[in-house]
Amino acid sequence: MKSDKTMKSNYNILKGCLFFVYVLLVACYPNEPENVEDFDLVYTNYAPEFTFQDQYTYSLPDGVIKLDDDTDENEPPEFIDTNFSDAIISKIRENLNAKGWQEVNENQNPDIVVLPSAFNQNFLYYYNPGYWGWYYPGCFPGWGWYYPGYSPGYVSGFKTGTVLIQMTSANDIQDVQVPVIWLGALNGLLQGSDSYTISRIDNGIDQAFTHAPFN
Amino acid sequence: MKLKYILLSSFLFVSLLVSSQTNFALNYSVAVPLGDTKDFIENTSGRGVTIDFSYHIQDNISLGGSFGWQTFYEDKGYITETFGTETISGNQYNYLNSLPIYFTTTYYFSPENFLTPFASLGLGTVYNRAELDIGIFTFEEEAWHFSVRPEIGLQYDVDYGFGIRASTRYNQVFEAGDLGSLSYVSFTAGIYWEY
Incomplete structure (x- = not known):
């Protein structure tokens, strides 16, 4: 006992x-990820029938528009801060030129019209193309997007920022539908200094152009 | 009629437990992933614990239960994955939380000695939650798997009713839902009480 x-x-x-x-x-x-850039994500998707290896002319706007569900399409578009805007546009230009594509004015019948935008909440793939009415060559009222042969994933989140780059084929517009032949989305937390954010955006755009079909 | 059998069985089972010698063990567990587990997470897990209960129906045979929690984790680093026309790049972190629950039967080879080898077989279920984090997004799958767990080990009676134990367990976890066969081998070390 x-x-x-x-x-x-x-x-x-x-x-x-x-x-x-x-x-x-x-x-x-x-441990969870500790640094802001650990949460950065790069997503790309494209139209499988489009031949990206050919040489194209393209146009880029001067600004990156800010997408917002509450913005009236008849109002002039709002642009994001020029610090970020300039960095995004120059990085896209650098990558497209490196592929041998040639930049032209939007009124010179570009093959590809590149549309950079940014937003900070829901992922707005199907935002109203009226946002680009001031820029896109041709008539715009009532137009929509279509994603030929693929469907982009849907991403949403809070306190995050997303840069969305769409490449549209201006020669293949059908029934007022604009074909988005490539899209790249950079998503990350909205934290850190401007220079830190810009370096993360730069890295993200470079990364996007290493993905198929550009790799 | 059915209720009568259930009540009778319950009464017999409770009587058995009350009259039997009860053994309670607490174990630290290190697990090495195998098969589909290893494909998902290659790292050995040093984060595990199990709690075992057993009731001697004879000096050398016991029946009981075993509950545990093992957490696997791997920082996959910056990865790029392509699915059809879609490509995604980001830092990926994989997690697997495994909660095994077994009914066990154990045979003690020399219960009269201080040092006793034993062999055990567990039958039961494992709840797995596999999580893949990339960017701010989480993809999660969970399932209850059927599982078999053979075990061999040694226990040493240090003091009256108190001892230490060590064992090797093979957790064979069968496919369930969208999750594969998330098996692993675990090495346990622990202490036990008998009363």
């Missing part, structure tokens, strides 16, 4: 062990 003293001592060891296990599990739970 075991003594009460022994039993009590054993129970104290048990309590100590349970506490040790609790501390062990809590303390050793896997």
Whole structure:
């Protein structure tokens, strides 16, 4: 027959062990990502029938428009800060020129019209093309997007920023539908200094152009 | 009639537990991933704990239960994956939380000695939650798997009713839902009480 003293001592060891296990599990739970850039994501998708390896002319606007569900399409578009806007546009230009594509004015019948935009909440793939009425060559009222042969993923989130780059084929507009033949989306947390954010955007755009079909 | 059998069985089972010697064990567990588990996470997990109960129906045979929690984790680094025309790049983190629950039967080879080898077989289920984090997004799958767990080990009676134990367990986890066969081998070390 075991003594009460022994039993009590054993129970104290048990309590100590349970506490040790609790501390062990809590303390050793896997770490989450620690840096803002650890959350950065680059997503691309494209129309499989389009031949990206050919040489094309393209046009780029001077600004990156800010997408917002509440903006009236008849109002002039709002642009994002020029610091970010300039960085985005010059990085896209750098990558497209490196592919041998040639930049032309939007009134010189470009093959590809590149449309950079940004937003900070829901992912707005199907935003109203009326946002680009001031820029896109040709008539625009009532136009829509279509994604030939593919469907872009849907992403949403809070306190995040997204840069959306759409390449549209101006020669293949059908029934007032604008074919988006490539899209690249950079998503990340809206934190850090401007220079830090710009370097993350630059890296993201470079990364997007390493993906298929450009790789 | 059915209720009568259930009540009778419950009564017999409770009587068995009350009259039997009860063994309670607490184990720290290190697990090495195998098969589909290894494909998802290659790292050995040092984050595991199991709690075992057993009731001696004879000196050398016990019946019981075992519950545990094992967490696997791997930082996959910056990865690029392509699915058809879609490509995604970002830092990827994979997590697997595995909660095994078994009914066990254990055979003790020399229960009269301080040092006793034992062999055990567990039958039960494992709840798995596999999580893939990339960017701010999480893709999660969960399933209850059927599982078999053979175990061999040693236990040493340090003091009356108190001892230490170590064992090797093979957790064979069968496919379930969208999750594959998330098996692993675990090495446990722990302490036990008998009363």
